[in-house]
Amino acid sequence: MGCFWGSEEVFRKIKGVTNTAVGFMGGKAKNPTYLSVCTNLTGHVEVVQATFNPKIISYEKLLEYFWKNHDPTTPNRQGLDFGTQYKSVIFYHNENQKKTAISSLKTAQKNFKNKIVTEIVKEGVFYPAEEYHQKYYMKKGGSSCSL
Ligand code: MHO
DSSP states (O other): OOSHHHHHHHHHTSTTEEEEEEEEESOSSSSOOHHHHTTTOSOOEEEEEEEEOTTTSOHHHHHHHHHHTSOTTSTTEETTEESGGGOOEEEESSHHHHHHHHHHHHHHHTTOSSOOOOEEEEOOOOEEOOGGGTTHHHHHOOOOSOO
């Protein structure tokens, strides 16, 4: 969804989401840091890991927040932020989530003129980002970078 500061705020505020954390996923380098990811060489993406109570909110509903809170039609870019770390991607944790994400993408496409470029990929290792990136906007105020 682009810069993880804003994405985390979106998910943190949803009722039924019990925890959020920001980190990096999907690249090759081990133990990436924010600075290394910014070189565009590690292949990692800025991600939010949202833990939720499915009795209160469904995975499907969470995906609706995902589509509504960024532009999934711009490759490797979210507003002013560009680079592979900002690409739009859903890392699924199981086959059910994969199926739900694929059908959710098809439904969401109806709301966009341009083609959705969001990738739907099996989860990789979640490397937590540095502490100062965690719940960044909650601590500093503000709610979005490019959103
Ligand atoms: N536009 C922001 C992005 C920060 S982010 C954690 C900046 O350049 O600081 O990717």
